[in-house]
Amino acid sequence: MPDSARNRHILVAAIGLLILFGLPVVVDLVTLLEISIYVVYAILGLSLGFIWGYGGILCFGQAAFFGLGAYTYAVTAINVGESTGPFLLAILLPLVFAALLGAMMFYGRISDVYMGVITLVVTLILFKFINSTANETWIVGKARLGGFNGIPAFPTLNVPGDPGALLDPEQFFYVAMVFLLLVYFGLHWLMTTRFGRVVVAIRENEVRAELLGYDIRLYKTAVFAIGGGIGGLAGALFANWGNFVSPGLFSLAQSATIIIWVIVGGLGTMIGPVVGAVLIQYITTLLGQQGVINNAFVLGGILVLFVLLLPKGLMPTLGQLLTRLRRAPRRPARRSAEQAEGGRDGH
Amino acid sequence: MDFVAVIILEVLYAIASLALISAGLAVVFGMMRVINLAHGEFLMLGGYAAIVSVRAGLNIYVAMLVVAPLVVGIIGLIIERCVIQFLYGRMLDTMLATWGLSLLLTGVVTMIFGNTTTGISTPIGGFAIGSYQASGYNIFIMLAGIAVIAVIFTVLKTTRLGLIARGAMQSADMASGLGHNPKRIYMVTFTLGAALSGLAGGILAPLTGLTPTSGGLYVSKAFITVISGGAAVVTGTVSSSALFGTLTQLTMLLSTPVWGDVAMLFAAIVLLRLLPRGITGRFFRRQV
Numbered sequence: 001m002p003d004s005a006r007n008r009h010i011l012v013a014a015i016g017l018l019i020l021f022g023l024p025v026v027v028d029l030v031t032l033l034e035i036s037i038y039v040v041y042a043i044l045g046l047s048l049g050f051i052w053g054y055g056g057i058l059c060f061g062q063a064a065f066f067g068l069g070a071y072t073y074a075v076t077a078i079n080v081g082e083s084t085g086p087f088l089l090a091i092l093l094p095l096v097f098a099a100l101l102g103a104m105m106f107y108g109r110i111s112d113v114y115m116g117v118i119t120l121v122v123t124l125i126l127f128k129f130i131n132s133t134a135n136e137t138w139i140v141g142k143a144r145l146g147g148f149n150g151i152p153a154f155p156t157l158n159v160p161g162d163p164g165a166l167l168d169p170e171q172f173f174y175v176a177m178v179f180l181l182l183v184y185f186g187l188h189w190l191m192t193t194r195f196g197r198v199v200v201a202i203r204e205n206e207v208r209a210e211l212l213g214y215d216i217r218l219y220k221t222a223v224f225a226i227g228g229g230i231g232g233l234a235g236a237l238f239a240n241w242g243n244f245v246s247p248g249l250f251s252l253a254q255s256a257t258i259i260i261w262v263i264v265g266g267l268g269t270m271i272g273p274v275v276g277a278v279l280i281q282y283i284t285t286l287l288g289q290q291g292v293i294n295n296a297f298v299l300g301g302i303l304v305l306f307v308l309l310l311p312k313g314l315m316p317t318l319g320q321l322l323t324r325l326r327r328a329p330r331r332p333a334r335r336s337a338e339q340a341e342g343g344r345d346g347h
Numbered sequence: 348m349d350f351v352a353v354i355i356l357e358v359l360y361a362i363a364s365l366a367l368i369s370a371g372l373a374v375v376f377g378m379m380r381v382i383n384l385a386h387g388e389f390l391m392l393g394g395y396a397a398i399v400s401v402r403a404g405l406n407i408y409v410a411m412l413v414v415a416p417l418v419v420g421i422i423g424l425i426i427e428r429c430v431i432q433f434l435y436g437r438m439l440d441t442m443l444a445t446w447g448l449s450l451l452l453t454g455v456v457t458m459i460f461g462n463t464t465t466g467i468s469t470p471i472g473g474f475a476i477g478s479y480q481a482s483g484y485n486i487f488i489m490l491a492g493i494a495v496i497a498v499i500f501t502v503l504k505t506t507r508l509g510l511i512a513r514g515a516m517q518s519a520d521m522a523s524g525l526g527h528n529p530k531r532i533y534m535v536t537f538t539l540g541a542a543l544s545g546l547a548g549g550i551l552a553p554l555t556g557l558t559p560t561s562g563g564l565y566v567s568k569a570f571i572t573v574i575s576g577g578a579a580v581v582t583g584t585v586s587s588s589a590l591f592g593t594l595t596q597l598t599m600l601l602s603t604p605v606w607g608d609v610a611m612l613f614a615a616i617v618l619l620r621l622l623p624r625g626i627t628g629r630f631f632r633r634q635v
Contacts, residue, residue, distance in 0.1 A: 058439055108620045113382060113438050117574050118616055124567050125612045132605035252563060256446055263443065297454020303447025307440050308433060 009188065012271060016184070020177045024170050033169050034285070037241055039176040041277040043183055044234035045261040049273030050187050051227035052262055054196075056203030057220060060116045061123035062258045065094040065228040067249035069235025071130065071145075074245045077154045079141035082163035083240075090236035091229050098228020102221040109217075120252070127250035150246030157240050176237050183230055184270055190226075199223055253296070260303050266313030275315055349477030354600065356476075360485040362592030363492030364551065368565050369572040369584050370495050371544030376573050377580035378516045378536050381431060382442050385449040386569055387562030388456075389541050393419045393548025394557045395456060398467050407470045407553075415549025416542040423541020427534050435533065449562060456559040464556035484553065491550050495543065500581045512536055571615040577625025582634035586626050591615070 024032055048062045069090040076086035101122060105115050134147025143151065157175065159165040167175065190196045202209040202216050210216050239245050248254065257280070265276025280299070287295045310317055372386045383389075393415040400410040426448060434441045471483035503509035512532055515522035519529040548565075555561070572591055576583025591611050599607030622629050 060442075104620060108623065110619065110623050113442070114574065114619055114623055116439070116442060117570065118619060121567065121571060121612045121615055125609055128605055128608050128612075132603070253450075256450060259443065259446070292458075294454035294457045296450040297458065300447045300450025300452070300454055304430060304444050304451065307444040307447065308430065311440065 009185070012184070013181070016177070016181045020174065020181070024173060029169055032173050033241075036169070036173045036176050037238075038278045038281050039173070039180050040234055040237045040241055041261070041281050042274040043176075043180050043237065044231060044258060045265065045273030045277035046180075046183050046187065046270065047227045047230035047234060048258050049262045049265070049267075049270065050230065051223060052259075053266075053268040053272070054187075054191060054203065055199055055220060055223035055227070056206075057224060058112060058116055059119045059224070059227070060259070061119035061121075061255055062227075062231055063250055063252075063254035064119070064123040064126050065098055065231030066235040066238070066254065066258075067126060067130070067245075067247075068094045068097060069232030070239040070245040070249050071151070071235075072232070073236040073239045074151045074154045075140050075143040075145070077156075078143035078151075081155055083155055083157045084160040087157065087236050090239075091232045094232030094235070095225050095229030098231075099221060099225035102224030102228075103217075106217040106220045106224070120255070123250055123252065123255055127247055127252075130247040130250060148247055150244060150248075152244055154239070154243065156243055172240065176241075179233065179237065180274070183233070184274065188270055195219070195222075256303070257299065260299055260306075263306050263311075263313055264302060266315035266317070267311075269313075269315050272313050272315040276313070279314075349479050352476050353479045353481060354596075356481055356485065357600070358593050358596045359489055361596040362588050363489040365568060365572050365588040365592045366492045366496055366584055367488065367547040367550060369569045369576075369588060370499060370547060371540045371542075372569045373573045373576065373580050373584040374499065374543060375537055375540035377578050377583065378512060378540075379435070379533055380438060380578075381435070381537070382438065382445070382570075382574075383431075383540075384442055384445040384566065384570075385426070385452060385562075386445075386544055387564070387566030388449045388452040389419050389423065389544035389562075390548035390551070390565045390569075391456065391557065391559070391562040392422060392452065393545030394552035394561065395460065395465075396545065397549035397552045398465055398557060401467050407467065411549035411552070412546065415552075416546040419545025419548065420538050420542030423544075424534070424538040426541075427537040431537060432530065432534070449566070453559050453562065460559065462559060464558050466556040467553050469553040488550060488554075495546070496581060496585060499543075503580065568611070571611065575615050575618050575622075575625050577622075577627030577629075579627035579631060579634045582631045583625060583627040586631070590626075 023035065027035070044062070044066055047065065048059060051057050051059050051062070072093045073083075073086045073090035076089050077083055080086055101119075105118055110118065130145065131148050133145035134149060136144065138145040138147070143154070145151070155163070155166075157167045157172065159167070191200070198209065198214050199219055201212075202214065202219055206216055235249065238249070261276035261280050262273045263276070264280060265274065266272025280302070283298065284295055287293060287298055306313065368390065371389060372383060375381050375383050375386075396418040397407075397410045397415045400414045401407050405414065430444055430448065431441065434444055469482070469484040471487055473480050473482050475481070503513060511522065511527050512535075514525075515527060515529045515532040522532070523529050555564075568591075572584065572587045575591070576585075576587035591614065594614055595607040595611045598610040618626075627634065
């Protein structure tokens, strides 16, 4: 691992741990609850950041996995009465769903644009289906699906093995934050393995990777499945956060929001989607407090502007800017050394 | 017998309205390979343009058939100049930018008109087929659908403008070498596509109440119809409208509207899996 990457990991880990242990001490419970949802969204952002930024697969329906995770958790938690099994299932089901959907697309060799369409359409199907289940005949075990009303109450997270010991909001923050750190560093680790390197190779040049003998269909399906599973994890956490799930989780607006997080934060980085999710959600919260400027208007404008002017996103651009600033004064003296370094280190 | 007649009318209406909804998108996608995700919002804006001008005392047909396409055409022109022209050839970026535009337009309309439902009543009453009641306005929509498709076909196939446009799409360099400016052709095509969407939005406005988020209802249907149809503008739109219109309407009659939509979406996925380049990628390849 190059030095710069290791330093960055240490920095992120330090900030992460500082937030994990420091924040609950500093801020009050209401703020902590609000920050918890940013953490959940950051995980959701990472799920698409991985699929899109590393796998090169633009999924227009990441909300499908998010919603699926949330609904799976809610429905099974009502039936089972405790949270551990439902929580695992809420990761597993979207993962399997994504694997099947991915296999269908990648083994069919469907091109980028059509893949966008199919993922969009699948999300719409789920949205329409869930929206239409308000009727009392739609029951899974003990749980009513509730249609557009959503599912209002279900058992939230408890200590594994002890259904009576429910987590309070502060403990939920710890859980969410630990999951975020696990996902962040887990994905980073994954990218250093052989699997991760092949995935990036496929993103860079699909034909070349295939001619070298890698089964790109299998790799892409695997990436898609992992991203789906992480999306499901975010969904399960979201369901626990508000103790409420509704068809809006599957909506196109939700998918668009996730894409905006990733593109604003920065494609092809892990920290980008996290920063993007937190930043955009913060803006959304601020906008929600006033009644003049519409939220969709601002988010849409941001998306257009970023595609046109800053397609790389904030974090990579910021990184470039910083390196340029740091190097600029010493440039003449270190020119040759830098070039050698630049050739070796692709970051 | 009457029942069969009613069903046939319903199916024809479904096909015509799908063709109307998709026509603008088909022109833009088929000719320029631009997937405009703000297409639904163009329809929605057309609807609002029609409603506002009817409220202002304009004749409803003038409002639907003249004002709506004009207003949306101008909006389309502005959008092409400000956003789309920088993104030609970058299909995914175009999709993202137009998705942003769709949110932006929804936001603008929400700020102006508020998040409420507005609407106007249909100008044509119903008529009876035996013991069944049929809507006269549906007949109007069928005629409008046929007219729109016929106009697109005639323009593309028989006029000089259509010839130049088709040429520029096939080979921009060659068209440019022959003295036609491809950038201008793209601009005109996009504007005309937007105007078509506005027209469709105006014509469909009296059918349902309109909200700022109505675009979302149209965009998926239009999108699926056009993508499944493939690159040929007229043949593709007509064939996939016929396929999906029939399927949706029949499923709807057998169950509920929701399952009708689900059947359409599901059929689209299967179709794209089997024919990744759309219907006209496989059949009718040399058509317009």
